[in-house]
Amino acid sequence: MFTGTDKIHEECAVFGTSVRAAEAAGITYNALLALQHRGQEGCGIAASIDNTIHCIKDRGLVGEVFSGDVLNSLPASTAAIGHCRYSTTGVNSVCNVQPFVTEYLTGRIATAHNGNITNARDLRDGLKSFGAHFDATSDSEVMSTLIALYAVRENDVRAGVIKAANYLRGAFSVVVLCGDGRLIAFRDPDGFRPLCIGRNRLGVAVASESCALDSCGFVFERDIAPGEVVVIENGEVTSSEVVLKNRTPGNGFCIFEYVYFSRPDSVVDGLPVYDARFNMGLRLASEHPVEADIVCGVPDSGLEAAAGFSAGSGIPLVQGFVKNRYIGRSFIYPSQMQRENAVRLKLNPLKSNLAGKRVVLVDDSIVRGTTCAKIVRTLKSAGAKEVHFRISSPPFKHTCHYGTDIDSENNLIANRLSVDGICREIGADSLGYISVEGLKAACGRCNLDFCVKCFAGGETLSNQKNDLE
Amino acid sequence: MFTGTDKIHEECAVFGTSVRAAEAAGITYNALLALQHRGQEGCGIAASIDNTIHCIKDRGLVGEVFSGDVLNSLPASTAAIGHCRYSTTGVNSVCNVQPFVTEYLTGRIATAHNGNITNARDLRDGLKSFGAHFDATSDSEVMSTLIALYAVRENDVRAGVIKAANYLRGAFSVVVLCGDGRLIAFRDPDGFRPLCIGRNRLGVAVASESCALDSCGFVFERDIAPGEVVVIENGEVTSSEVVLKNRTPGNGFCIFEYVYFSRPDSVVDGLPVYDARFNMGLRLASEHPVEADIVCGVPDSGLEAAAGFSAGSGIPLVQGFVKNRYIGRSFIYPSQMQRENAVRLKLNPLKSNLAGKRVVLVDDSIVRGTTCAKIVRTLKSAGAKEVHFRISSPPFKHTCHYGTDIDSENNLIANRLSVDGICREIGADSLGYISVEGLKAACGRCNLDFCVKCFAGGETLSNQKNDLE
């Protein structure tokens, strides 16, 4: 799929690096370019020097925020962190963009995180009763304050991070930059969001996805484990330990990272995202076989699974559409004569490949269903005889508390209609969703526990409070 | 390929529409979005109303120039033309952006063209001796002045266009909008640049490529023939005739439109561009067979030919790279630790698909060769055992007088080195270019004469002058 409104979003990307070369900010800038797919609304970079931290952040794409001489106005530093953010609301929300710089009794830290702290409200109130005040409205400020509080109490940032992290509930992959140049990265015990580490001859980097390591000249080494806290100093890992251990049954790695969020050239827990998607296509072919002439993927999110479906079914893979790469966020004129086929401005079918063909159309998910219906109509008007829709994730039915930005459940077509109903509504000749088991199996080469609650449901958030001590 | 500097460019796109609905400007805006790949430096729209012509044009992408309420400031018109321009030079070149509006003795016209007038200098001088003056430095102003001159002399715009067009030499696909709403489209007799026509229940549109017709709700009808002049009034074609007949042997449709310039979903002379590129791949497979494990295309320009090579050779087609869709024109930080693999920020190889494989890598052309060398190194460092480069156009050696923006011949690697030399320089294990005959054959389903002078060479421009009468 391809529209802003008819697509699921995850919130953020983080990156951090400590190198024996005074170009940490520049490296972080390149890394954010590589992670831009995870968040396009705002971004920022913080760099440490001489026990201070300089931070530049704003709304806009990485290339926009750091255009001209802006990047150069950051110091020549050996340690830096960066962040891309998905959605910002409100005119002045620039103060909500990350990284967040915090000055406290014994130092300065900058933090950036990916995920959703489910007990942020409680922690906020708890911290207020400790005397904390808050300027912004984001979870990041809560996390920073918590870390600062315990960094003081424990008289050490690493110890403070561990103490603070034990109070956090939900999904969090976090990088912390200290004024002294230390870089600390940690990940929630359930491992919802990805976080990995790489190195080269000059230092170390951590990133939400391995594609950022590749793009910046680091060699991917391994994922940071769920619950692990890693400390990096002067380009070396000086400590790494799994210290957050209270896993919650049913929680785990967000399987949507494999399905859609991550870039296909990233690798998670040893499994390339490309391979996971290809496997989903293979599995779909066996779960929902169909007689057809060609297999097409919806660009760009369905292309890998389509390749897998083709391999699994023996039906040839064919390019079905040309995607317009220039529309971006441009306004589209609502011409009356075009209402039927406005989708063709974004995705134009390749008639000569489709005419008279029975088409298997593969995409990663159906959210509201409106775009799918238009795509099916477009294919048929381009001459497709049949359109068999195959989806590389199970029916999407439930709200997520851990960072996925989904519509109200009421807007989720899979919540309103059965699979047959959806098939009729979008006008497809058949519709097949991969099963939850099938999806897990497709990702089976890795050893992760998965969170699949958006498909399978699960308990709501506990009301249990953790009083700060 | 993918960089700005290491790629051939063609200059422009044109579009025009006459409809029985007051939304011609909006339709033109959508069409320019669909044609943006042909020119990203500037754009403009002219709309006629009440015997006047309103025109908005500026440097920037279509979505940038017509952001906010700018589109609405054009009148609710039933006829409009638009233009996307490739390169502008100089700070204030906004006055060179098209369309060009000209007021003359008996009316007003706006013109937009794609191509290169080879006798523009002569015509300019000729017109000056008729008393004409010029404000801008572009061919468009010469063309407009010429049309205006003869529109007066012939006492009719259509007659004036024909008379003027007979003086023009070179490549030109032109749309002319008259103050009274008439739309005239014409194409040089050699048919260098594409131009096609479509219609729907409300009117008619002409466009550089059929993808713009698809995207705006028009049904592609046919190409405008080389030398044809079409007049459209009130949403109907009122006249269409091939009146420009002095073809030049050796000239013809620029075959690079099939190779690279046009969008794969466009159709030229009945041959879908996708199919042409697929055929080039088929042909390459037979001209330059190789034992290999996988075929990859360089995104996005080599993907279709790679599919053809796979089909022709039986070697499986595999995705070799992930292209970063967000870099655009962003500055890239020149990190010292990344110099080796900076290309991976734009094109990251999919290691799990490549490791240990003998790879056939397909792209559309090699200009300077620098980027190719980096891509080959990147593939090898991702584990590819062998890299066999296959190019879906012949060695690119010669300057073009008809609109293709090529480097000085000195910078063209094929001018400096033999195929073997190039192969060594880019570090490939083998290198094969399609032959000129093979390329023509791949496009053989259409009946066009082709211009292949950039590969094969040809006479230089004649110095023959045509004095204006």
Added chain:
Amino acid sequence: MFTGTDKIHEECAVFGTSVRAAEAAGITYNALLALQHRGQEGCGIAASIDNTIHCIKDRGLVGEVFSGDVLNSLPASTAAIGHCRYSTTGVNSVCNVQPFVTEYLTGRIATAHNGNITNARDLRDGLKSFGAHFDATSDSEVMSTLIALYAVRENDVRAGVIKAANYLRGAFSVVVLCGDGRLIAFRDPDGFRPLCIGRNRLGVAVASESCALDSCGFVFERDIAPGEVVVIENGEVTSSEVVLKNRTPGNGFCIFEYVYFSRPDSVVDGLPVYDARFNMGLRLASEHPVEADIVCGVPDSGLEAAAGFSAGSGIPLVQGFVKNRYIGRSFIYPSQMQRENAVRLKLNPLKSNLAGKRVVLVDDSIVRGTTCAKIVRTLKSAGAKEVHFRISSPPFKHTCHYGTDIDSENNLIANRLSVDGICREIGADSLGYISVEGLKAACGRCNLDFCVKCFAGGETLSNQKNDLE
């Protein structure tokens, strides 16, 4: 007075320089800063080098258009011209901004003018019948074309300028830059708009007002005479002759230049504008004496005449208001509680100077009268016992064909009401306008014929046509 809508405007400023130092463009930039009061909507600079002319122009203030490196992108030239423009209409009017660059049979010229060509429509049509075409809608293009036409016919730019100028009717102070670096300046035979010349050890400059010469290090020498054509080459005047001689009785120097348009530090025909305004105040004091305690000027346009009134009447001059220098074109929030005294955001009365005082309030003119009424109310609410309004120009009643941008005559309060009626409507205790004779006398130290048709009326434009030959 002070509001955009309640003020008369004149259209433009011109400047040109030829110096033996490659900094003509920079000097012109500084000069335009000094002339910005004559036009704030757009501006441009053209500089010649190597027989070409480079031109940068855009909407906006001088400091905005030439911000950053824009000025540097002009060549290091020894000759340049510049222009500030008052009003632009329409979104894409940037092509109407001056200077206008014209390429013609035997050369290139750039032109910039101040004034209004009254037979522009006729000339345009005449030129069209010679085959000319037009891109923009401004008089400047007509003038350029005309000059280019005769530059060719006379085989010399200076001769062409003279020939062309003889066809022009109306008000025009013009600078022409030739590709070869020659600078030609000329002024209509009636001398409506100012134009003066200065020099220093390195060269010569011409400017709409002498304040620009002062500001750029030139020593003011003299006004260019009505009808004079001056040629400057390599920093020297090589020719200067009064060649345009067909003066029209009743026409002459626009007396509003002395009243309001020009900067008080400029000198016209030997009479400093400051002195002229001071004299107007003196004269007002004798024409409309009144018993009062203090004299105040309305900032900034009434300050000099107020000083004169004080000197003439012996009533002390006191600062009555503080003007907010930061509002510029900012939006003002229409608070309900402020409607009465919104004017105080722009002009706040100095209560301690005004309380209990009988005030003579001096301003340069009354256009619609709405602002005057607010100012009088504001003064009274600040404690003024009486407000006696004195105006340093006669009642403004008539449309101007020569460049002054006035409201429809219907909106001119002096057209609707008698002086007594105006006095009642604006709530003043008395109102006195200077007489036409008094105004002329105040400017009597110069020997100019004046145009006073906006006060006294006069024939409408003749319909007489001058056919081009």
Added chain:
Amino acid sequence: MFTGTDKIHEECAVFGTSVRAAEAAGITYNALLALQHRGQEGCGIAASIDNTIHCIKDRGLVGEVFSGDVLNSLPASTAAIGHCRYSTTGVNSVCNVQPFVTEYLTGRIATAHNGNITNARDLRDGLKSFGAHFDATSDSEVMSTLIALYAVRENDVRAGVIKAANYLRGAFSVVVLCGDGRLIAFRDPDGFRPLCIGRNRLGVAVASESCALDSCGFVFERDIAPGEVVVIENGEVTSSEVVLKNRTPGNGFCIFEYVYFSRPDSVVDGLPVYDARFNMGLRLASEHPVEADIVCGVPDSGLEAAAGFSAGSGIPLVQGFVKNRYIGRSFIYPSQMQRENAVRLKLNPLKSNLAGKRVVLVDDSIVRGTTCAKIVRTLKSAGAKEVHFRISSPPFKHTCHYGTDIDSENNLIANRLSVDGICREIGADSLGYISVEGLKAACGRCNLDFCVKCFAGGETLSNQKNDLE
């Protein structure tokens, strides 16, 4: 004087209003326009509604930050505060712009202040030891945190403000907006910076200067007393009490507010600023009499004192310069031929008023002296026979800890040279500074204690700490 670099600056302006009309944000916007002279680098407005506070702030002028629909994006509120800030440092300092919004245990407040907290560093450290963390680097955050801390401890915002204010040292005129719409204003016990209050039928406003009250339709009532805390609810003052009483001998109202910072139409402690400056001129005339022909003020800062000097000496007041109102922050081209008189682009002398005259030139202060020297030279080159410089403040010699942004003492010419030495350096024929006693006497109609340490010197800051309790 007139240049950015050769002028003293004070940091800020504050405004707050509580009205029975939902237009508090709009009124605040207008008020900031009226206070823009106190700070041009950034500004912000916070408005309360439904126990929340919305805040918009950014770098730029008031009219720039709140252009377009930005003002409308604030809620229709009955209470708001605003701030203009002088200097910001660093690219991303937007988070340092005020108002500052703080969320704490029992509520939300926004604060804006004018002045300088001299013990901010200590308070910051003290608060950190209470567990506070800080995001920005400004005093405002310290103040907000302190207020929030004690608002919780005292269980009431007003009580918290009082408690907090007792810990603050230095200069502070502060407005606090509570989420519930209460507005609290307070001023340090020494009364360094101005703060006044006004009302109309719909409510109450507090402002740094009375000119903002005038401009927004409020009637100035009185100054808020040094040490006074005022609470305003629903458009009524519900409490006002002088609670901060620990005055420091030698501290007091910054006399530079009368000399230069405040707008002449503002009134402080019953003394109009205009009158104070006029008195300074009177006093200067008796302290430093001179035989001369005319008196001129340097626009705009010397004009009122010049009027006083003229009245005191009987020497006629004459306009000496025309100030260019359009240069603002525009770049000026450094033409070689203009280096001598670049100042004339900003201030052009009126030759006809000056030629052959002995001139008394009045300005408010001399900082570095470089501009003064240029002005004297310019006057002489305009024909002035003698230039007698008179300064309406004593020699400026010392650093200020209370908010005035002065150069390093090394750059202050009065620190390097005697009065005679300065006179020689700037090329004046005589130089006279008002005495400290004379300055105080000129402001004698008010009963304020003054701080004159920038002229007279004084102890350095005590190192005494106040531990927070």
